[in-house]
Amino acid sequence: xxxxxxxxxxxACLGCGVCVAYAPGSFEQDDEGQxxxxxxxxxxxxxxxxAVDGCPTGAxxxxxxxxxxxxxxxxxxxA
Ligand code: SF4
Numbered sequence: 001x002x003x004x005x006x007x008x009x010x011x012a013c014l015g016c017g018v019c020v021a022y023a024p025g026s027f028e029q030d031d032e033g034q035x036x037x038x039x040x041x042x043x044x045x046x047x048x049x050x051a052v053d054g055c056p057t058g059a060x061x062x063x064x065x066x067x068x069x070x071x072x073x074x075x076x077x078x079a
Contacts, residue, residue: 006026006062008037009058009059015033017033018051018055019055022047024043026043026051
């Protein structure tokens with residue numbers, strides 16, 4: 001996932017921990033229970049995608065830096 005990160009919408013995060021369950025090497029919960037993405041992530045991409053897709057509130061979003069537009073285009077082709 002070079003060039004990729006996961007954005008956490010803290011207003012939408014309920015602190016349920018589903019993302020941590022799917023990808024414990026890539027997410028943790030802070031003192032308020034809010035999800036934090038650990039960059040660089042320590043889980044395979046499919047696990048991170050499951051975490052993003054499994055969030056019950058849609059608080060997680062895969063995103064890429066502007067400099068990585070080519071990677072993003074490649075990723076979106078696979079999605
Ligand atoms: S799965 Fe979604 S709502 Fe639950 S802790 Fe992770 S980001 Fe927050």
